[in-house]
Amino acid sequence: MTSASPAPTTMLVPDFPFSYDGWLRHPAGLGSLPPDRAGTPVAVIGGGMAGLTAAYELMRLGLRPVVYEADQLGGRMRSVAFPERPDCVAEMGAMRFPLSARSLFHYIDLLGLRTSPFPNPLAPHTPSTLIDLGGVRHTVRGAGELPDVYQEVAAAWEKALQERAELATMRDAVRRRDVETLKHVWDRLVREFDDQSFHGFLATSSAFRSFRHREVFGQVGFGTGGWDTDFPNSLLEILRVVYTEADDHQMAIAGGSQQVPRGLWEHRPHQCAHWPAGTSLASLHGGSPRPGARAVARAGAEFTVTDTEGRVDRFPAVVYTPHVWTLLNRVEADPALLSAPLWTAVERTHYMGSSKLFVLTDRPFWRDVDPDTGLPVMSMTLTDRMPRGVYLFDDGPDRPGVMCLSYTWNDDSLKMATLGPRERLDALLGKLAAIYPGVDVRSHVIGDPLTITWETEPHFMGAFKANLPGQYRYQRRLFTQFMQRGLTAGERGFFLCGDDVSWTGGFAEGAVTTALNAVWGVVDHLGGASHPDNPGPGDLFDALAPVELPYEE
Template identity: 40%
Template sequence: MSSIPSRILSAKRVLDNQVRALIPDFPFDYGQYLADKGPAPLGRIQPQHHGQQVLVVGAGVAGLVAAYEAMRMGLHPVLVEASGRIGGRLYSTAVNDSVPFERGAMRFPLSGQALMHYFSKVRMRDNTEDFPNPGSAAAVSTVVDYADEKYYYEVGNDNFPRPPAFENIEIKFFDEFLEQAPIHFKEMEQAMSAGTIDQAKIKLLWNAILREGWDNLSFHAAMVEQARWPADEINLFGQIGFGTGGWNTDFPNCFLEVLRVLYTGLDINHLLMRDGADQLPLRLWQQPAAAFGDDSVFWPQNMTVEELASAFPGNPLRQEVRQIKRLAADEGGGFEVLCHDLQSGRDQRLRYASVVYTPHVRILDKFRYMNGVEGLEASRSLLTQQQWEAVMYTHYMQSAKVFAATREPFWTQRGQDGKQLMSITLSDRLTRGTYLVDYSRNPGAYKGSGIFLSYTWNDDSLKFLGDRQDGLPQHGQLCTALLDQVYPGLDLASHFPATDPFVEINWENEPFYLGAFKMNLPGQYEYQRLLFSQFKEGSDGSAVDGFILAGDDVSWTGGWAEGAVTTALNAVDKLATRYNNGFSPEGGPIAQWDPLKPAALADLQIKR
């Protein structure tokens, strides 16, 4: 999402009630499922399939969770990646050999219990701190720069109270608008809270929203047509969100996308991983299951996903999968995969019995056209026509970050007016979201401090693309100029290192990606249902199809690592079913599919 808000008035309630991210479309409790499994593999496969190679495409968190759990069941995951690195959009790099620049995901909600399970498994939960979202206690202080006015406040400090207008608009949104029928926010939240989880209630409430046709509303349309807010309140809300973070870059997206995040508590109570976010997939890649106290079958105790991937003929981390062809029974079945080696330039066609595909799904569609009509026909049977339509209409969000290392966390000092020298900052101008991070007390490898000078989303991030090569200041300099105007006398540049302080990323411009993440537009519920359900319903008319989509593209919560992890678990459940004579693991997502599956709009008698 865009600048993530911190719901000041309800964040503690969500934390105390242990709200779980039970996505209302399919409210399977992945966190409880993993806890119930303990150290045991997630499924049991028939012994004759031990060592069976499975191609896993993509080395992000979805690919690594899928490969790690497949290895523990006794399969042979062969993981390939094009970019040359492990992590996907969990991507941490050191600036000035000290402070990490989190290029991708950087804040992780506690309600995402499946993701937290893996952070705990690889021992990253022991080195975390609350992420300093604007308006949160971890931020200490927040400045909102809006309509040429500046507002400074600190949570819990009566000397610098939160502006009443900000608090009032949060109350109006949560306690008035979101409590109306059919949303019933607190009732849904209770049904997702530990001790009162009610999956049937979640489905009942959510299907009522679908039945009322809310899939056809954008976020902005919902505020105009349903909340009936005036333009000035919508504009203020778009900048400060639920009292803090702006949401106006999300206004074109479907309102259901917003509701999913709010219901599940994904928008608040975030952790910062001081070891660097990409350590999660890296540790799953490099370390054996025994190192995490996990059981596994067939493989030696010291086996790793990295070692198994070395079976690939070439560098597995420089392979671009350009075509996947389903083979007929008389061709031996399985899949023929065209891999392009980005180091040697060589193409090779390899066969695998199963493929788990985790990258942006529209890449899969784009490569269908590389070999003309022959290539298009070869890939046609990989998905149904309806599933291909869903792939082709997947909508992606952009994202850009501009970062600078600092000599010290100077913002902890206070001026003569008692205010911090600098704050987490939300602006309606160039920078949009500005975040301050301090690793100086980190016991791990990363040290130092830095500033996300700008963190912005959707088409707003495009302003950092298309620059001329000569005669234009760096984006870091442009952001610094604005922040110096917000904080007179600060002289922000004096706090930067003497050389090369700036680094940035724009996911619209990254090789092998199509932007930052998927985000559905109004009217795209059915497309999303088809993509998510593919793991269960298959693409070849059988319940044990060997081609499986995973990753946050096919999840109901694009942009959240929780969705990447849970869809990887779906893929693992499908592999366990495929290699156990069609019998699904007890208690898994396939076993609970029928009562929880996403509703087809055609079955709900939608009101128009």
């Protein structure tokens, strides 16, 4: 008799370990509404992954979502086609998705999208990885080929997590969906580490006494690459990622990640309350979303939304999905939308900056073999120089290649912010020439580079949320905002969601799960309910609620 294989890891976030993927899969559905609510319009502001998840599920429940979008459907799931080859895309935002993101993959599978392993550093499907630190270079096929100092750093990271953060216990509890253990251990860790930065945790761990080890870990890290741009952030942000394997087993979406939100816009569900067969979000909107929202205000127990063309509409509920900072300056937001403590949490939200530069190449030349080493002439590259991360994508030797020549964060991103696309390209090629002196990258580049700096994008002002030490209380307020039972009518009906409201900023899974929180909140607000056999996140909130840290002691 063979033993059962271990349960797969999910992004069962320990702050609120609700099984969203199970809620989505249950045959009873997400709930139902009173018959007189059929066709009720609900404003959904923002057409990114959170907005279109919420709008899609509200439509399936029989409501009429009205989507407002200031730019283009997709948000930070933005796949930009190269003009020279529209079938090749640059992933300007989200580009790699962990298999543990099972709620997101519910929609990827629903749309029938093809995925493949993402070429992360040292990953099994990555042909080779070059690490360039302090001018010293090592090219390897796997982590086991790295010099001793890297093995020591990997062991130190594992030791620190096991000794101080109960890694084995937490990962096992996540796999088994053992909510009791998750809550017991995590709530204690929150109290212990809320004020601790990631770097502070390393510096006070016996395994990382050596500054050299901390430096190497910051530059290289494990999983998706270097961690040093996260060093100022709360340790809790890192532990969530590690426990749920969100930094491992990552996949790319063939044809671009923007197909997921755009696919939900066009998808016609098999079962849809109230609406006739063949209904989609696109058909409800005549093919295009409303223009962006310019103002949102309370009007008694309802809301008015004014779009950028001056049209004003009333709604009994509003789902707001953009970065919460947009409530401070991009949208005229009625102060009555949120309580004073929530406005403080909005103000204190911290965003990570990020820049990328992509180029199209005539072919995946990096697969050419260096006769002296027997290795590819270029590799997935981690470096302490300006490019920081270089990623290589190809669909075979007879098709063009795509290179992400630089993927940077925070201070490294700001080094790019004042440079135009061509200036960025020239600077990066100069740095890469020193790393790969025998490779003429420029001769293979086709057309102009595609670039982005998310902190200068007006509707985003950053790539994603990352809490600083001491900000758990603020994040708890934002996350739990969907729970509005017991509030007065004048305090209900406006729902925040999006990955910056979630516990896992920067992951599309957080956008999906908080959108589902908002869906539950809207249904509850309009007099509906989840099926008793499939309770929703609000129904189980009291049992799963994030730990509440004292405000005054």
